[in-house]
Amino acid sequence: MSTLSDIEALVSAMPVPVIFLGPDGRILAANPPATGLMGHEGRGRHYITALRQPELLDVVEQTFADHAPRKTRYLGTAGRRDTTWRVTAAPARLAGGTGVLLTFEDVTAVEEAGQIRRDFVANVSHELRTPLTALLGFVETLRGPAREDAAARDRFLGIMEREAARMARLVEDLLSLSRVEENERLRPVEPVVLSDLVLEVAEMVRPLALQAGLELRVRVPDERVEVPGDAEQLRQVISNLLENAIKYGRGGPAVELSLGKPQPESPLRTQGVRLSVRDHGEGIASHHIARLTERFYRVDSHRSREVGGTGLGLAIVKHIVNRHRGRLRIESEPGQGSRFTVILPSGDPGSGGVL
Template structure:
């Protein structure tokens, strides 16, 4: 195959391709490989370009033995690490013998695999504690506390709380799974957001009264409707308002307000904002960027005492992704927290 034809063929391959000749010199790079490794690499010894021991060993062994080998290549920059699956394949014969190294970006696959492993580990950890407690109480009730009525009532109350905790966790896991399944399906119905928030607050008022918390809704000015799933938006507002009452109850007040935004730079267009403000202890800034991670808790002990599963804000994030919206979190220690839901205003005529 002549040089022009070879270069043309390699240019049509979307993966980065590097050809190394029998003298261990780089003979050809296609455009994706040039973007990965830089210009003017042809003619250089591959050791000076591919500097990681794993790929050097892989290429060397393929050149010497003439068999296909596979390895990993990691490319780092200032913001992220990209993982490539590298396949080294012997090509050509005699004077034209060499190795073709192809680089497949498997970062998303590796990341998804790690997320699944972390998710299983977290779920196992979250379930282990209440299950261990239940088993211990059952053994105690069958043994030393068999005839102790006071201990039995106390243990049964604790067992009920632990069982409810597991039930909440399972329900949140099912909800998260459903939300993730629907995340790419855009809502098509117009929703009156203040009416949804009012219905959520009405259902949560008994909880506010039990905690001696003033729950206020500041009447909005004329607010445009948005494209949304009513049930999922209720879930978002329920989660945020309930969290504000639980974790900000020391402030004794939760305020919900509405606003319109002419242009949100992240949503790249006009939006409406629904802000849930509490006046409690606030959240340390080191936690804020991680609050929507699954099972992440700024105060693990307090969250478990209040019945939190660590999944609520992750569910909120996925619902807002489906709605092309976002969650903005602001907090200062001692001054409370503000969680703002930003939803894009629909184009004129949408949902009709």
């Protein structure tokens, strides 16, 4: 026969939140994770006043009634973060009757991953629907009313080409993001001469800047700057940041690309180098900055599509920087332009993330 002290000892030994309800519905034992989840000690209180959430209360009541195990969800909070728990209610026979044992499994990460997947599918579908609808409409028009209209045909074919190119860019960015995420936990260690890479990408992008009426100013140290990394991915970071600055920095005199010398970097707790891209465009309001690296997030959706943006460029940059154990910092004010700074470790591995 289990005594109350035995039950308390067993419950306290469990690594997940566990609550034991006696035959009268009152809490006989709850381990520290469970009391932290409920926000109170709970012992001696009836489960209706201790647990409160209707779905969980219904499951406990039914398990008391028919002694059949059941599962449900419990919503909690951890600081400012909402958490989701899968709760199993199982009957537990005692000398004085049947109680109910509640165990809580944290499924917050699983729920968030599912939501991210659903949002991703919805966003991709939305991004593809518009150009596909346009293409189908123009094909139908070219087969019908505009069959013999050469001027209309040329105009429609030009629009179709732009929409097809937009879809191709989206697919390419999606594939790139997938490749980066697949290897994000594998830190690249091959030496990359970042100073040469910066100059190489700058020359490739310079015609785009001139076409936009912007001067591309590049500043790199005289000596070689080398970092451990993936050359192709770092090339993509520089290219994405430069192209973004050119697209959204119109109206300013120039886009500035600079690379610093290795120096101690407190955010990395090791030696690091700073790569910075600055534009003098309209700038970004502060409430947008934290979300800029989210997939498909746009400050101005209409303008972004007009200039050919897919909404994935900064998400790709974030994941590449994370893979390199670096930091990405974004500074911007409306009317003052924007500065995107990548801090990469140049020596021993350090901690990384997005600030």
